[in-house]
Amino acid sequence: MNCNAIARELVKAVRRDKSQVLLSRRLGFRGNQLRRWESGERQIGWDDFTRLCEHCEAPLAASIRQVLRIPEAEHDGKSLVTRLIGGASQSQISRVTGLSRYTILRWLQGKATPSLEDVLVLIHNCQYMLLELVAFLVDIDQVPTAHAAYELRRERKQVYYRHPIAPAVLCALNLDEYKALPAHVDGYVAEKLRLTPAEEAEVLAALAAVGKIEMQDGRYAVTAEQLELTDSQEIRTWLAFWLDRAAAVVREVDNPHPLLNCGFDLYATSRATAAKVKAEYLTYFKNVRALLASDSGPRDTISVFSTLLVDFAAKPAAPCRAPEISPARKRARRGQGQAGHA
16 A cells, blocks of 8 residues: 555545645744655644644544544544554564664654554554545545555455355355365365355355455465455444354354353443443453464464443444445535435
């Protein structure tokens, strides 16, 4: 992902039709700083980008809060980097992002502030929600470098929603055993995941149609990509599928504890304690993700890692609807609608 180009295009999309010179002056610069940022002559710092979004009424805070689930109190450079990295070590982050450990350490210590490009790199490699964040913040059409990739991700997510077993199918294709086969064997995936041959064929065809897999040397190869599904209420179907599947395993085996490594606790608690428990769950989830990201193999099993914390006082579910559209895109669409009715 070309985060440098996305950062430049994002600055221009946030500015919209405002004068570069006047906006630069309002931000406290004598020269045309916006031109320098948009041309790539200078990198815009994270602090300057937040100020730019405030002046242009771009919903940066809402984007981070709703897409990345990070509270507004932690949107400064140091706190944001800490939340984006999660439980991963500086060495792990350096390896996956190309950023130096020294630079990351200075951010975490508050001795330096990351640039917008740096933050985008971290979001892309650590949270896997860069394109979704950009689409919430501005009209994705105004960020050409990200537009095509965002639309492709939307298509791939729809495959996951229609076929919740799809991620497990990809895991089966990533097993060392499968990669050692001389050629693809019909029924291999079905046997691993307790599917029918027809179900296997249907899911493989759907994944191939959106370029998530392709045939190479007689076997399927998987496109390296982490898809996050939490930005849409359609994830409800996906979650229900996996919870039902886990329940089916529990009913089938003689003793579920060695297989599931599960623990369930029911307590009457204060909301304050429940909030602390939720924070612990999030920390655990990030630590597990860090371990999985650093896994060097061998790939010889398929496992589901899950955290489950249910609030029985939660409101009943609303009907599923399409993913949220950014406030910027809503404004644009309202304007188009008014023009159409004129």
